């Protein structure tokens with residue numbers, strides 16, 4: 279009651295920086311709770327966006343947001359639209375090169391260690407019709423230079439002119455921008471940094487390596503995102 283009439287209370291906007299930074303917290307729905315309850319990585323998209331933003335903090339330009347355009351559509355809410363800046367420049371150029379004649383249908387972009395953990399779990403458990411899934415840390419969708427294109431047949435020759443290579447045998451929808459660096463492991467390091475910021479009493483090594491200690495924390499991490507998000511925001 280005293281606070282409500284305190285004339286010297288700071289105006290609302292002066293409180294903003296602290297509120298924006300958040301406080302350390304790993305409260306929320308544990309990632310591992312989705313091992314058996316869903317088949318969509320949209321379940322961990324909020325946490326994944328935090329991890330992607332933290333990679334961008336660590337390595338500016340290596341993992342930037344790309345967006346739907348008149349010639350680019352996303353297939354659903356599980357698309358995590360991040361790639362390197364040079365990959366994005368070439369993707370946009372390829373998409374717009376055809377005028378209004380065709381649309382690039384993106385099934386998948388970046389994938390964080392948290393999303394790959396779930397895909398790998400579903401594969402191990404024989405769930406969700408997944409016939410193969412790389413170990414977390416090793417997926418070519420953690421490289422920052424990959425997209426899956428649903429209507430790949432319409433685009434394969436056009437994308438080739440923009441350094442988007444179609445070279446993974448047996449994975450027809452998959453393209454890699456081979457002129458961009460492969461940043462695999464950066465998302466693991468970003469996760470480790472966010473974990474340590476939010477769990478001061480449970481510190482883990484920040485080595486970019488997906489080992490048992492990191493896996494244990496991935497399982498416990500909050501799907502809704504940590505209390506403290508990306509450090510450069």
Ligand SMILES: [Zn+2]
Nearest residue numbers: 425426452453
């Ligand atoms: Zn792919």
